[in-house]
Amino acid sequence: MSDAVLIGVGNPYRSDDGVGTTVARLLRERGVPQLRIVESFGEASELIDLWGGARLAVVVAAVRAHPARPGRVRRIAVPDPGPAGARAASTHGVDLGAAVALARALDRLPERLVLYAVEVAGVGYGQRLSPAVAAASVRVAAAAEVELARPR
């Protein structure tokens, strides 16, 4: 099992929902050593498999907020569960928040789990991020790179 994993969650065909996979691509292009970079649609059991046993997992995902400020980034370090009712913009029956809770119940969280949640402008069809979320993806990639390079 690798030491650290970056998981970009989302659907690149649903505009801003692709921010997680965009960050994964940016970090892949930078060639961060000793880092496993994966993309996921966010299905709970897959996430648990991807981060299980890792020292550090950084998850990047889109969130819808009301009221929304597209491009605002929240860094949430688990076990802090985040704001009550916070849910990732998942179109599936079991979302990212439930995946964390399920992993905790099953003792399958990584040693450290950090979520970067990016507020979206929209998750309609299309492969382009909105300008605010595209800018946020660059900031999150830089922040995640620093996070992942920290000594244990």
Place this chain on the structure above:
Amino acid sequence: VTHHSDRLLHVASLARVEGEGAMLVRVDGDRVTEVQLNIYEAPRFFEALLRGRAYTEPPDITSRICGICPVAYQTSACRAIENALGVTVDGPLADLRRLLYCAEWVESHTMHIYLLHAPDFLGCPDVVTMARDHRSMVERGLAIKKTGNDLIALLAGRPIHPVNVQIGGFYSAPTPESLREMLPRLRQARADALSTVEWVAGFDFPEFEQDHELLALVEPGTYAIESGTPTTDRGLSFPVRDFDRHVIEGQVPHSTALHGRLAGRGRYLTGPLARYTLNHQWLSPLAAEAARNAGLGERCDNPFRSIVVRAVEVLYALDEAVRLIEAYQPPPAPVAPVTPRAGTGYGATEAPRGLLYHRYELGADGTVVSARIVPPTAQNQAAIEEDLCRFVTPRLDLSDERLTYECEQMIRGYDPCISCSTHFLDLRIERGAG
């Protein structure tokens, strides 16, 4: 007991279903006047975007319709286009196709059984609560599901939206050794699936029986999965090429998915209940015995008991996977010869949620001229609405909260894949003055 003369029940998001939609139940006094399954997920226009594409593309394009059952879309697309081009896929290639489909049944059904449906029967609001109270059960479910996902990845490149399927077969065929390495895990998953059947059979099921005509593929001698003849439990049977004549789709104002009806007959139901009723005699001995011990008879009409049928089908799919791998001899080539030509082809397979039909009209160079895709949830919408109406009527004395919960539970029993049929489900019950 509550008696409201004018009230509105509103569930902002019906949990544990795939996709986005809403349910409206309008009650006038002691009478249910209207039930609507509102599917407001935006239309996705797959049939239109397929026009003008090469005949080689629909399997990969249509697999994107669903992240849970992409193999179903790929296989129905392949069968329809192969039908148009006169391509026969048999022997080891056909076995590999069935094996891949079995793997999808395992992952899709297991997700529904353990993550979406079982919490209803255990008094848990979600799988997280269930994991605290029934941890070993959830771990067992995740392990079975992962075995299914890993078999899909082995055969087709990755577990979601696989990339190794093409018209006529596959881009590459697995070695017998690579498949046989999976056997110990598949046998363990099969033992776990048998335990799953025994576990879910012990749940308490509300009393309710649907009375729809049941439609499923039938392939005498085997439990229909990747091929078969559309057949109903009331004597109707027709070749796949006549599907357009027998299944009429119509628009309703409250849904972006079309409602399917059998011409001259009306609403019908496809999916596990129909499949079991029409195919149970061809279950493997192990799955048949498990079904009997679970109390399933010649047919199953209670949608709440669909969880037992799904568990039997997972057991069967794993038993079948072991059988297919033990007998596997690699094909001489990973794909049958394919030559484009003008024609129209028809394909139907049994997606986890029911019969999935594709039709393609191809030009002389194999370009797609037109396409039609009829997913299971669209076919089931009218039946689900009718069942909700019949289910609610004798239960109007229940509290709004309880009635809403039981309606949600019933909807989950049908495992509607709203993403497929056109995506968040809201449930609303309106009670008028009467």
